Amino acid sequence: xxxxxxxxTDRASELSTRLDGLLTxxxxxxxxxxxxxxxxxxxxxxxxxxxxxxxxxxxxGRREFGESREQEASAKVAELAYDDVEWHMIGRLQRNKAxxxxxxxHTVHSVDSERLANALDRAVxxxxxxxxxxxxxxxxxxxxxxxxxxxxxxxPADLPALADLVAxxxxxxxxxxxxxxxxxxxxxxxxxxxxxxxxxxLAQHADATELSAGMSGDLEIxxxxxxxxxxxxxxxxxxRPITSA
Ligand SMILES: *Cc1c(COP(=O)(O)O)cnc(C)c1O
Numbered sequence: 001x002x003x004x005x006x007x008x009t010d011r012a013s014e015l016s017t018r019l020d021g022l023l024t025x026x027x028x029x030x031x032x033x034x035x036x037x038x039x040x041x042x043x044x045x046x047x048x049x050x051x052x053x054x055x056x057x058x059x060x061g062r063r064e065f066g067e068s069r070e071q072e073a074s075a076k077v078a079e080l081a082y083d084d085v086e087w088h089m090i091g092r093l094q095r096n097k098a099x100x101x102x103x104x105x106h107t108v109h110s111v112d113s114e115r116l117a118n119a120l121d122r123a124v125x126x127x128x129x130x131x132x133x134x135x136x137x138x139x140x141x142x143x144x145x146x147x148x149x150x151x152x153x154x155x156p157a158d159l160p161a162l163a164d165l166v167a168x169x170x171x172x173x174x175x176x177x178x179x180x181x182x183x184x185x186x187x188x189x190x191x192x193x194x195x196x197x198x199x200x201x202l203a204q205h206a207d208a209t210e211l212s213a214g215m216s217g218d219l220e221i222x223x224x225x226x227x228x229x230x231x232x233x234x235x236x237x238x239x240r241p242i243t244s245a
Contacts, residue, residue, distance in 0.1 A: 012056045018236050019044075019060055026230065029223040040223055043088055043212075045233035047072065048240040051079045058082065066090040066109075066231050070097040077104040090178075090212075090231055092152045098123040102171075107138035109178040109212050109231070112154040117166050124171030138175040139166050140212050143197055145190045146182040153179065156197055160204065167205055176210030176228070177201060187218050191225035198226065 023042065030040050045066040046054050054065055054076060063084060067073035068091025077087055086106035093101060093110050101108065102123035111117050120137060127133045141162055144153030154162050167174045177198050181190035191213060198211050214222025216235035223230070233240065 008052065011053065012059075014238075015053065015056045015236070016060055018238075019057065019062075022232060022236050025235075026219065026223070029220040032220070033224045035223065040227055041229045043090075043229050043231045044236055045090065045215075045231050046076070046237065047091070047233065049237050051076045053237065054080060058085065064088060064106075066233075068092075070100050074100055074104060088231075095119040099126070102127040102137065103132050105137060106135070107140065107175065109140040110142045110152060111139045111162075111166065112142045112144075112152050114162060114165055117162065117169060117172065121169035121171040128171065136171055136173045138210075139172045140176050140178040140210060141166065141174075141201075142178045142180075143194060145179050145193055146185060148182060151180060151182065156193075159197060159201065163201055163205055163208070167208075174205055174208045176208045176212065178212035180215075181218065187221050188225075191218075191222050191227075195225045 026040060026042055027037065030037060043064055043066045044057055044062055047068045064086045066088040067076065070093070073087065073089065087104050088107045088109060089101050089105045090109040093108065093116060095116055098116070098119035102120065108120065111120065117139070120139070124133065124137045141159060142153045143159060144151065144155055163174060166172050177194065179194045181187050194211070194213055201208050210229060211227050212229045212231060213225070213227040214230035216232050219230040219232065
């Protein structure tokens, strides 16, 4: 018991220190980009880390968390039972998980097909009818910045049609775009391309203002190119026990 408590305290001070450092780093990136203070949100990515870690971050004032695997997220959401937290699904999502995600997610960052968007819309309207949620689901469209289908993301050519479909879906709210730069690509060029796609989207959908871009290794570059939400795991939580899918 004493052992457990001291371990918990160590982790709490570690996360507190890392969080302070990360917020300082983010503020510096925002200032360096000449953008207004507070214009980029930090989304802590807690996948592969236990609910106890999420609770430490909650006590440090965080109210948004990103998860990438539906079952892991559902379990944490149920265990923690917060009533003032927004949970984000950031990972690839199969259509057969739409119903489960509709019960807990405030935002999904990874919508990349009409079939998935339709499944989520149905799941959300059913969840609303069953009293399981009230708000529509905020949706970010994940864009592919290369031609690799393995990484997910809608092709830029198919983005306008998908955006129109999501904007019309009663259970969904089109909130913006998300992308993960290809591994071997020039990160500046990738985020510049994403920014251009976002500008085009905004011309048609003025309130789709969110741009989810930037992770532990590249958040400064993403902020330079207009990110409004950086998704940070490793730089906050430490190395994940196994590589993420
Ligand atoms: C895991 C993950 C992140 C966080 O990546 P880090 O490099 O650990 O900061 C961000 N976005 C997505 C989609 C992820 O799956």
